[in-house]
Amino acid sequence: MHSKKLLLFSSSSILILLLVFSSISVLMAEDAVPKTDGSPAVHIVYTEKPEGEDPEAYHIRTLASVLGSDEAAREALVYSYKTAASGFSAKLTPEQVSRIASQPGVLQVVPSRTLQLHSRGNLH
Numbered sequence: 001m002h003s004k005k006l007l008l009f010s011s012s013s014i015l016i017l018l019l020v021f022s023s024i025s026v027l028m029a030e031d032a033v034p035k036t037d038g039s040p041a042v043h044i045v046y047t048e049k050p051e052g053e054d055p056e057a058y059h060i061r062t063l064a065s066v067l068g069s070d071e072a073a074r075e076a077l078v079y080s081y082k083t084a085a086s087g088f089s090a091k092l093t094p095e096q097v098s099r100i101a102s103q104p105g106v107l108q109v110v111p112s113r114t115l116q117l118h119s120r121g122n123l124h
Contacts, residue, residue, distance in 0.1 A: 040091035040096075042092075043109050043112060045059075045087050045090060045108075046107045047086050050086070059080045060073045065103055066092075066099045076092065078090055
């Protein structure tokens with residue numbers, strides 16, 4: 001019985017997390033469209049989980065190393081992921097994407113994309 005509750009909790013947590021990520025993507029849809037003119041677009045930056053440091057502070061520090069200041073990093077930061085994954089989404093130019101991808105602790109940088117879910121009628 002205890003393992004069933006744990007499984008339900010884990011599934012519920014994952015579903016809630018997916019809904020949050022989806023909502024953020026929808027809200028940022030116009031910024032998420034890949035741009036070819038060199039202007040900033042939203043990217044998701046996956047990082048190692050920081051040890052002994054607040055995740056958001058680590059994300060700001062990582063961004064600031066490329067953007068030049070904490071203020072610029074806070075302006076570019078869209079969201080800081082702290083629970084299921086470690087990383088953040090931020091508005092970055094193509095040059096900044098290249099530079100941040102080579103920073104220590106950065107695992108991957110990907111463009112944010114908005115996906116449209118399609119269903120065939122009622123979910124009930």
